[in-house]
Amino acid sequence: MRIDDLDTPCVVIDLDRVDRNLRRFQTYCDDNGLANRPHVKTHKIPEFARRQVALGAGGIVCQKLGEAEVMADAGLDDILIPYNLVGAHKLRRAVALARRVTLSLTCDSEATAEGLSAAFDQAGLTVALSVECDTGAKRCGVQSPAEAAALARRIDALPGLTFAGLMTYPSPGSQHEVQAFLTEAVAECAAAGLRADVVSNGGSPDMWTAHTVAAATEHRAGTYIYYDRSMVAFGAASLDDCALRVRATVVSRPTADRVIVDAGSKTISSDIINTEGHCTVLEYPAARLSKLSEEHGHLDFSGESVRPAIGEILTIVPNHACAVSNLHDVVHGVVGDDVERSYPVAARGRVV
Amino acid sequence: MRIDDLDTPCVVIDLDRVDRNLRRFQTYCDDNGLANRPHVKTHKIPEFARRQVALGAGGIVCQKLGEAEVMADAGLDDILIPYNLVGAHKLRRAVALARRVTLSLTCDSEATAEGLSAAFDQAGLTVALSVECDTGAKRCGVQSPAEAAALARRIDALPGLTFAGLMTYPSPGSQHEVQAFLTEAVAECAAAGLRADVVSNGGSPDMWTAHTVAAATEHRAGTYIYYDRSMVAFGAASLDDCALRVRATVVSRPTADRVIVDAGSKTISSDIINTEGHCTVLEYPAARLSKLSEEHGHLDFSGESVRPAIGEILTIVPNHACAVSNLHDVVHGVVGDDVERSYPVAARGRVV
Numbered sequence: 001m002r003i004d005d006l007d008t009p010c011v012v013i014d015l016d017r018v019d020r021n022l023r024r025f026q027t028y029c030d031d032n033g034l035a036n037r038p039h040v041k042t043h044k045i046p047e048f049a050r051r052q053v054a055l056g057a058g059g060i061v062c063q064k065l066g067e068a069e070v071m072a073d074a075g076l077d078d079i080l081i082p083y084n085l086v087g088a089h090k091l092r093r094a095v096a097l098a099r100r101v102t103l104s105l106t107c108d109s110e111a112t113a114e115g116l117s118a119a120f121d122q123a124g125l126t127v128a129l130s131v132e133c134d135t136g137a138k139r140c141g142v143q144s145p146a147e148a149a150a151l152a153r154r155i156d157a158l159p160g161l162t163f164a165g166l167m168t169y170p171s172p173g174s175q176h177e178v179q180a181f182l183t184e185a186v187a188e189c190a191a192a193g194l195r196a197d198v199v200s201n202g203g204s205p206d207m208w209t210a211h212t213v214a215a216a217t218e219h220r221a222g223t224y225i226y227y228d229r230s231m232v233a234f235g236a237a238s239l240d241d242c243a244l245r246v247r248a249t250v251v252s253r254p255t256a257d258r259v260i261v262d263a264g265s266k267t268i269s270s271d272i273i274n275t276e277g278h279c280t281v282l283e284y285p286a287a288r289l290s291k292l293s294e295e296h297g298h299l300d301f302s303g304e305s306v307r308p309a310i311g312e313i314l315t316i317v318p319n320h321a322c323a324v325s326n327l328h329d330v331v332h333g334v335v336g337d338d339v340e341r342s343y344p345v346a347a348r349g350r351v352v
Numbered sequence: 353m354r355i356d357d358l359d360t361p362c363v364v365i366d367l368d369r370v371d372r373n374l375r376r377f378q379t380y381c382d383d384n385g386l387a388n389r390p391h392v393k394t395h396k397i398p399e400f401a402r403r404q405v406a407l408g409a410g411g412i413v414c415q416k417l418g419e420a421e422v423m424a425d426a427g428l429d430d431i432l433i434p435y436n437l438v439g440a441h442k443l444r445r446a447v448a449l450a451r452r453v454t455l456s457l458t459c460d461s462e463a464t465a466e467g468l469s470a471a472f473d474q475a476g477l478t479v480a481l482s483v484e485c486d487t488g489a490k491r492c493g494v495q496s497p498a499e500a501a502a503l504a505r506r507i508d509a510l511p512g513l514t515f516a517g518l519m520t521y522p523s524p525g526s527q528h529e530v531q532a533f534l535t536e537a538v539a540e541c542a543a544a545g546l547r548a549d550v551v552s553n554g555g556s557p558d559m560w561t562a563h564t565v566a567a568a569t570e571h572r573a574g575t576y577i578y579y580d581r582s583m584v585a586f587g588a589a590s591l592d593d594c595a596l597r598v599r600a601t602v603v604s605r606p607t608a609d610r611v612i613v614d615a616g617s618k619t620i621s622s623d624i625i626n627t628e629g630h631c632t633v634l635e636y637p638a639a640r641l642s643k644l645s646e647e648h649g650h651l652d653f654s655g656e657s658v659r660p661a662i663g664e665i666l667t668i669v670p671n672h673a674c675a676v677s678n679l680h681d682v683v684h685g686v687v688g689d690d691v692e693r694s695y696p697v698a699a700r701g702r703v704v
Contacts, residue, residue, distance in 0.1 A: 009703050083603070109605065112662060139604075141606055254495060260492050262438075298490075323622075326679070327679075351679070352361065
């Protein structure tokens with residue numbers, strides 16, 4: 001099947017670019033002595049997770065239990081869930097998952113640690129638990145190295161838990177602050193007699209300077225398999241590296257400059273990350289996606305000299321590849337203009 | 353099952369509110385002599401579409417063929433697709449759909465009309481086709497009443513097509529312009545000897561003043577089944593009318609004012625429509641959802657006096673109910689605190 005035979009809108013994944021992207025960051029990690037632990041949220045496809053492991057990744061990251069369960073079903077056997085698991089349902093599922101894969105978890109509070117402790121201890125299991133540190137991203141995480149060490153001590157004291165180390169999801173461009181926080185937290189843990197064997201840093205925007213956070217033992221990047229427009233804006237990739245594209249058909253040309261395509265927010269998501277506008281059209285780089293409604297993309301062609309005809313198919317690089325993956329049941333793997341195979345996005349929609 | 357037994361994040365639909373919302377707008381349409389043709393994109397659930405028809409809706413609206421096919425499978429038999437269908441795949445599917453339901457379509461160009469004509473004529477069928485008019489929303493649609501009449505004449509001349517009338521998706525607050533455009537377009541069609549039997553207006557923001565567009569014979573509203581925060585902002589509903597809610601658990605309390613819940617953009621979507629911020633938390637109305645990452649909602653509680661504990665479940669009214677429906681495989685119908693049944697969101701993810 002040829003790429004032109006696919007109905008639109010659809011998501012195509014350039015498999016050569018995927019391979020190149022995966023190898024390049026694995027090599028970077030290997031060269032810098034960093035364990036590569038890819039976040040599968042970007043692709044949500046077990047085959048790609050297996051490929052990442054085959055190329056050298058030590059294990060994978062899933063943000064939700066539901067994603068981890070899909071990956072475990074597909075044979076992935078070393079999974080980190082860097083998310084505060086709270087509530088009876090999730091504790092039950094975490095225990096069940098730990099019986100079949102090497103599971104590691106994180107927490108940022110005593111309340112979460114105590115819940116995990118009770119569940120795993122009651123099951124006669126022990127789970128590796130790291131402390132999440134807020135090194136500046138202002139999301140989850142303990143607020144200081146001293147708090148990190150205090151929570152580490154609490155974890156160490158609780159049954160059913162083994163203190164594993166530290167984890168952070170950093171703010172882009174903050175390597176210096178991340179390094180300072182983690183170094184001090186490792187030292188404070190050591191002063192309490194606790195070794196942080198795993199110090200897990202993350203994020204794709206700063207993936208190529210991950211080695212400057214010398215305290216880290218591993219890096220969690222997700223988007224590096226596909227990249228996207230936001231990663232181009234962050235300087236982590238070129239537009240040519242972007243392996244995920246949305247193909248959309250021009251369905252209306254109501255005015256001289258307005259071009260409407262059949263891909264809207266339901267197809268490419270309304271996420272805006274570090275970018276102006278919603279996408280880049282490869283064939284018409286000066287076209288500006290000025291607005292998205294659910295099923296329509298509104299393109300302003302005032303900056304372009306040529307206009308596409310109704311029926312013409314455009315190739316769109318979206319802002320946020322992870323969000324696009326989550327919107328589609330299936331993506332199509334292509335090599336050049338040939339569709340090699342389709343991939344069910346098996347872990348799509350796993351909100352729990 | 354009780355609502356508290358549902359794991360989070362999850363979407364709950366208050367069935368009493370659904371019923372009240374459906375009846376109220378049906379009554380409004382009946383009282384004003386408007387045909388009610390609900391847009392199923394908001395719920396994407398055949399059971400709710402059937403309920404809308406049982407209460408008096410003449411037929412339904414689907415924005416994509418894939419949604420229409422799901423609804424046809426479920427027995428819905430009068431479907432309007434107000435979308436320019438372009439390309440061989442879609443024309444084939446449209447013909448197949450027309451063989452089993454009463455299908456009507458719209459177009460805004462000769463190119464689209466000619467494609468439909470060729471496909472339906474070759475199949476030995478005739479399809480009802482309206483002209484889409486851009487009455488100010490600046491999306492699809494012919495730009496003037498004269499263009500509408502010209503396209504109507506072209507439709508009338510092409511085999512496989514019957515000119516059915518006019519359709520518009522208006523800009524909020526533009527009833528006067530919509531009425532002027534449609535009235536003139538109807539007159540220009542009449543002058544060409546063509547009767548616009550169906551004049552279809554749409555949109556939920558102005559649903560309660562739909563009768564002021566006297567030229568319209570029917571109204572297409574979608575969100576009125578659930579409403580959402582954007583409809584509250586438009587003044588079309590109260591917060592209490594909102595039947596779709598997202599339940600989310602507090603998973604982190606890293607600082608005095610920061611509360612992180614387990615519902616992010618993957619759960620409530622990052623759509624912002626006519627609103628500031630992303631949601632309202634019913635239990636803490638002064639809490640401000642300041643940021644969404646994929647799996648985390650970042651709440652600023654600086655305006656609240658009380659803070660929820662880790663593990664507490666919050667009830668969120670999102671900005672855009674339609675986008676939320678599209679993100680979930682299942683929603684849970686509740687009456688009070690009882691979960692009556694779960695509904696697969698059967699038409700979710702039908703991008704094509």
